[in-house]
Structures are given as C-alpha cells and as structure tokens.
Amino acid sequence: MTLAPAPPYRSRHRSIRRGLTAALITAATVLLPVTAAGAAPTGTAVAAASPTLNELAAAKGRYFASATDNPELTDTSYTATLGSEFGQITPGNSMKWDTTEPQRGQFSFAKGDAVVSFAQAHGQDVRGHTLVWHSQLPGWVSALPASEVRAAMESHIAGEAGHYKGRIKAWDVVNEPFNDDGTYRTSPFYNAMGKDYIAYALQAAHAADPGAKLYINDYNTDGLGAKSDAMYNLVRDLKAQGVPIDGVGFQAHLAVQYGFPTQMQQNLQRFADLGVDVAVTELDVRMVLPADATKLAAQSDYYRRVTEACLGVSRCVGITIWDYTDKYSWVPGTFSGQGLACLWDANLQPKPVLDVVRTALGATGSGDTTAPSVPAGLTVTGTSSSSVSLSWTASTDSVGVTGYDIFRGGTQVGSSTGTSFTNSGLSASTSYSFTVRAKDAAGNVSAQSSPVTGATTAGSGGGGSLKVQYKNNDSAAGDNQIKPGLQLVNTGSGAVALSSVKIRYWFSGEAGSSNYSAWCDYAVVGCGSLSQSVSSSGSSTAGADHYLEVGFSSGSLAAGASSGEMQLRFAKSDWSNFSEADDYSRGTNTSFADAPKIGVYVNGTLVWGAAP
Template identity: 60%
Template sequence: MSAPAGRARRVLAATAAAVVGVLAVGMAVAAPSTAEPGPTLGQLAAAKGRYFGSATDNPTLTNAPYTAVLGSEFNQITVGNTQKWQYTEPSRGQFDYRQADQIVAFAQAHDQIVRGHTLVWHNQLPGWVNDVPAGELLGVMRNHIANVAGHYKGKVVHWDVVNEAFEEDGTRRQSVFQQKIGDSYIAEAFKAARAADPNAKLYYNDYNVEGVNAKSDAMYNMVKSFKQQGIPIDGVGLQAHLILGQIPSTVRQNIQRFADLGVDVAITELDIRMRTPRDATKDAQQAADYRAVVNACLAVTRCVGITVWDFSDGHSWIPSVFPGEGAALIYDENFAKKPSYWAVYEALGGTPVTTTTTTGGNTSGCAATYRVVGQWNGGFQGEVTVRNTGTAGITGWTVRWTLAEGQRLGNVWNGVASTTGQEVTVRNAGYNGTLNANGTTTFGFIGSFAGSNPAPSAITCTTA
C-alpha cells in the first residue's frame, strides 16, 4: 500500500464512520446544544468511497469565515495556483515552496488529502522557460518535475502531471514543450513524475473533455497508447468548467470509457457558470446540472472524486474571465449554501431536506427558506437562508415562524433569536444584515422535538 494512497483510505474510512454516526437512528444526544450537525459533503462522499473537495489559494487562508468552511466541509484540497511553475521555480534552478506549503499544511491540519496541480503547463510559466534552448528543455522539465514532485513526495495523492496539451480539434497545442521537445514530452513528464514520487497517482488533466468529442477522443487515444507502451499514467482529470444547462449528455459514457482503459477518473475543477444576476430559475437549473455531474461520477466505480474550483462565488475565477457571467459555485459570496449545494448533498446520499419558502411581497424585499439539515432522536439542526428579493440593498432583516407543538428552539448562530411561546423571531447579527439585491445569508439553529418534526407551514421575512 502506498503512503499517500493509504492515507487517503484512512481519511475516507474515518469520515465514512463519522457519517454512520451522524445518520444512525437512535443516536444518543445529551442535550440539543451538544448535538452533532448533519454530515458534510466530504463525509457523504467518503461513505461512497470517494472524496469531495475544493481548490483554494493563498490569499483566502487569512479569511476566517472562508477557512471555517474549507476546513470542515471537504475531505480534499487542490492547490489552485502556487504549485505551478511560475511560483515553484521562478528562476532557473531556484525553487520556492513557501506558498504551496501553507496550503498543504492547512490540508494536513484538517485531515484532508491533497491533489498536486500542476507540473507541466503551457500557462503560468516564468519567462525564462521560453528562452531555454531546444536541446536543454527536456532536461529542464525533468529537473523541475524531480524537484517539485520530490518536495511533495508522500504529501499528495494525485499529480496533474501535464495540463491542457490538446486543442479543441484534438491536435497538440503548440506550447513551448511541444515545439522544442515534440510529441514525446508528455510521456517523458509522466516518467519523470513516477521517478520522483512512485506512490502518487499520475493524471493528465484538461478542459472541454467531459463529453465525447474530438478533444476527449485525442486524450482517450493518448491514454490508450500510454497504457499499451507502459507509460506510467494512473488517471485522467476532467476539469468540468461547465455552462448552465449545457451539461454534455455523454459525461457518464465518457467517464466509463476511460475507466475501461484501466485508469481512474476525477472531476477536477468543477464549476457551472450562468449569466448574472442569479434568479430562482437559474438556481434550479444549476442545481439539476450539479446533480447530473455528481450522479455521472457515482455511476462509475473508477470515478474517484470531485473537486469544485473553489467553493464560494466570491472567490471564483469566472467573472474575471467571462464578463457578465459567474455564480458558478455551491456557496454564494456570503458563504450561504445555494440550491446547487443541496443538490450535491442529496446526490451524495444526504437525507433530503424539507423546505418552506414564503416571500414577503414587493414591500418586504426578502424571502426566507427553512431546511432541516440533520435529525436524530429528539433533536435536529435547522438552517434558514435569507435572500434579498428586492432591487436595492437592505440593511437588516427579521425572520419569523411558529414552532410546532413539542418543538423547542436551542442554540442559534448568525442571528439574534427570541421566542414568545411557540413564536420565533430571528433578527440579523451585526455582520450579516446588509444584503445586496439577490444577496443571501444563512443562520442556523439546534432544536428539539417530541413526536413529529414538521417544517413550519409558513415562514416570513421582513426588512429593516
């Protein structure tokens, strides 16, 4: 058993056990305030022998609300930028791992496995690489892989060895590596990576290859040839930067054909972008699209995991590259869970949640959505999402509902609660009352119940 693979299995086994503990009927709970929350996406995926992770980048590691989600919700992390060549070898022969090491250390502290990204790519190269004479570049590439993969030996479970080497028509991209080394550079990169870290799984990674098309055919033929030649390739990464309502119909078929070659498949950079602003119709379509991708992966045993390309809309690369588009991820910019989150949650086997939404009309400017996200004998965890439904920003909100007979409210977070009999009132905390048009925030609570645990028949939201 390889060291990183063994660690991955230990992480998956531990989180799978946590899911069983959370979901077990008859779970003993001393009091509502000590109840366990519902399972995370990472735990749900682990129960199915997979991972569900997120990419991240160094600037966000100082954002406490962000890292609270990153460190708890996912069981895998990809280093989004700082393992790329421009960061790790900015000058020839001079290596710098300080930034990438910070992310790897974060993952290790939170018992998360790490995907390495990426050793050889035509983009984000320091300028000196392009100036290397053709006769020297193969040696330079091998030296870079030996140093970077060697530095992280035993710390990553996968390496994206080569990234985006094909054009849309299936021809080779004319990168500096292709031009100066030739077709053999990809195979040589995989050989060098295997020598540097014999235990890491080695992946080829690309975009627009989620369905069957000319580009994925070229990738398929390369992998097939590598397997026949004994070139050490263990997996393919389907990036899955997708567009709302345009999920290829052949995703599952495509995953299966690569698996049939004897390699693993990972969804490595998932996001599903839309024309902004969001609305309920777009959210519903996005949720269906995320569910379809997760289901396609789960349908193939060798589809080992899914990584979203960061998890919050406020930290997505999409708006800077596709003007007028965004809202591509499963949390909004305020770290509230979107419908797409719940679609993933349920596709991974989470208990379907009950939702009741009541809008306050044109004058109130907000809506509230009530969900039960986890339940056990006599207790439950609830979450309410507040959305600004008006056309202008709001500076405060108040949510009200009536507890059913036998229900009691316990601890509340991200809101200020009061009760009168069975009537509950929750006002915004000092930091989450301001919402832009269509902006959202959430508050959560622990409750107890006797008998049944119905959702409220009505929940209202008013603005300040």
C-alpha cells in the same frame, strides 16, 4: 489543472480570484430563493447539515474536495468551512511553475508548503497542481533552445515532486495538452519534443514521487467529442507503452447557457475501462448575470448530473469544486458579466444548489416525490427548411422545475432549462409531432404534454445580416502572439449558412518570419468547426499588411443569434514579437463591442466592416 484552456488566454485563466463587486454579492443573496430539490422556503438561507459533503462522498467510496489559494487562507470564516467540509484540497496557483521555479534552478515552495500544512492540520489530502502546463510559465522556459527543454522540464518535476514526495495524493502532471479540435496544443514542451513530452513528464514524476497518483488533466473533455477522443487515444497509447499514468482529470467548468456535456457518464466510463481512475477536478457552473429562477434551476441540474455521472462510474474517485464560494471564484474576473458559479455565496452562506448536491450524494430528508405539472400551451413558434422552433408555458412544482425534455415522434431529441427549444437537422417539407415533459431536481418527471405538429418549409429562406464583435484577450501589445476574441452576430430576419462566411482581422506582421501558425483555443461553436489562416493583404494602410481569416466548415446562424465567443491566437513561425499598438483591427476593449474595422464576407462580398 488550473483554470485555463488556452495557453496565454487570461479569458480562460483558471486561477482562483478574490473579490466580487457589490452588485455580484447582492445577486448572490437574491439566489437564496432558488427552486431546487431540498431547498428552504423562499428567502431562507439553507444551512449545510451534517454529514459533510466529504462524509457523504466517502460513504460512496469517493472524496469531495475544494480548490483554494494562499490569500484565502487568512480568511478565518472561509477556512472554517474549507477545513471541515472537504476531504482534499487543490492549490489553485501556488504549485505552478511560475511560482515554484521563477528562475532556472531556483525553487520557492513557501506558498505550496502553506497549503500542504493547512491540509495536514485538517486531516486532508492534497492534489498537486500542476507540474507541466503551457500557461503561467516563467519567461525563461519559453526562451530556452529546444535542445534544453526536456532537461529543464525533468529537472523542474524532480525538484517540485521530490520536494513534496509522500505528501501529495495525486499530481496533475500534464495540464491541458489538447486544443478543442483534438490536435496537440503548441507549447515549449510540444515544440521541443512533440507529444512524447507527456510520457517523459509522467516518467519523471513517477521517479520523483513514486507513491503519488499521476494524472493528465484537461477541460472540454467532460463529454464525448473530438477533444475527449484525442485524450482517450493518448491514454490508451500510454498504457500500451507501459508509461506510468494512473488517472485522467476532467475539469468540468460548465455554464448554463451551453449544453450539458454529451453522455458524460459514458465518457468517464470508457476511460475507466482503459484501467485508469477518473476524477472531476475543477467543477463549477457559471451563468450570465443577473440570475433568475430558470438559470438557477439549470445550475442545480448540472451539478446534480455531474455528481451522478461520477457516482455511476466505479473508478471515478471524487469531485473537486473550483473553490467552494463565490467570494473567491475565478469566474467573474475571467468571464465578463458571468458568475455565481459555486455552492456557497459571496457571504460564505450555503446556497440551495448545495442541497441538490447533497441529495445526489445520498443525503436523506428532501422527501420530494411530487412530479411537476404537465407543460401546457405547446406551440410552434417558427420553422425553416431544417428546423422547428417550439415554446410552452412553464410548469409548476412543489420544490422547483429544473428543466424540460423534448420528444419528436416519441423519441427524446433534446432538453431545455427554459420554455423554448429549436429542433434542427430536419428534412424540408416534412411534418413532425412534438411533446414536452417537465422534470425536477429530485428526478420526478411529469406526463408528456399534448402533441403539436410542425412542418418544415421547402427552402432555407434569406434575410440574414451579419456583424462581428471583438474584445481584446491580451493586454500585452508587444509580445509574440496576437489573441483576438471574436463573435459573429446575425442581426437579420433569416438564418445565414456559416459555410459562406469569412471574418478578416487585419494587422501588421512587423519584422521576422512571414510564415504564420494560427489556433483556436476555445469556441462556443467548437474549434473543430473553424478554420484559421494568415495571408498577406496587399494593403498599404498602416497596420494592415496581413490578415487573419476565420471560416466555418458547416452550420447556420439563426436570426438574432450569436456564434458565441471564439478565442483565437496566431504567431510567426520564429515566434518573433509583434507591435500591435497600430494594428488596423485591434482595439483595447475587454468586453465585446461592434468592430467596424474587422471585415465579414459572405460568398466573397464584404457585408460588414471597412477593409483597409
């Protein structure tokens, strides 16, 4: 797809972006001494050896690909690797609707043609991206009456897929149809046709380009969960109805600060069992800067595990990285303070993580058969009525430790890329025995550590203190949606039960409908755990006659912890415009900052912020 989970969310907008700050380029250079399987000695750049990534993948019956974009095609140093290392390329933006049909019925294919011409000149296939997506739509599409949307969609598909007929290996026909909780994402297409728009789009694409493979593509579906369940049910139903669908794309935009997707290989396999191909379509693994050995080791581990998951499923046809170099990565421009997500650095030099991928694809020569040292100093650092927190001393390895597996009573209960872990969901007043083992990128594991016993407490305790931070996810103050980014922070000494917490964001409803719809487009805690509703505030304060209230269904927030980002969005039922400039809670900051005009309530009592 592209790069965005939320329709109008630039913070998740997956276009490939040019340029890195000097600080980021410096950080990329510091990366080179990474500890990963097959890495060169400290301070030494790692040269990509023959065979290429695509040749290694082809030996396993797969392809290995990269996304690209038109501005990059003028960079001859960049295109030298793009044209030789990969068997397929995906245009990041040049085949999207706003580029190919900016005015109704007036098509422009010059940018897409340039990408296709480059691929043909280098013997590469092209993945078409994307025909129907809620984002990067020209304004005229959203302005259409519902009765005209299907015809416009089918005309667009016929025009674009017809233009490229026979030159596209596979199309991302429908991009990102689901919210994180598994509900269908609202868009001009869903609003006009319901979920049937997906079948209509696939049928139109097949009619226009019958030789191309047709895919649905989405993010946060890489592992088992509500969103991947929704995708599975959709694909199953489409197959049963005889709708032409050949595959499902799993974007795999990962981050080392979040867990690896749950049972990724098993998830890919269940889709393959429906009789469709699967593909990893937009892989990158970002981190919060600055980089350190732990983050880099986790990144290597994530890349290895994705590669092995694809190789473990016979119908996984290949892997696409979302541009191969940090120089043109979309991450720094989208996730503030994050980056270094790619296999090559900003100077177009291969990073040690590249050798990890090559080894996972079957390259020989790493020769690492030495297990890491056994973790020492395993200690209980904290307990609650439902959790035990652990820490230990880092292991050493001849190449580099990539992480640790944690066991409770002999059963693995989690993994960590650092030297600490909290096991939650335990029973109160109960003793548990824990051990830890280390692992490296080559798959070697240490013996388990000496055990340690931790006992949960009798009660949950208190001491929690909350604040909310905000960032503006939409610079347009006069459009038809409001899109705050929020995160909850516990500054106290004890955990807080999230089910007791509500957050209120005050705004002015202006003219138009008094009925609202609200959505979560992305949340670290999972959109399925959030509730959103809009109510009249009864306040006479300017810019505060309504509020968005956000609640949590379950869970707790540990002392010193943050909920992580929650990307929220709401609109009036008639989609009329707001005038946000004077809204009580709105700010213009695009990085998270404390928000004293957004309220946090615990059991109905205001504990943070000033209500209007």
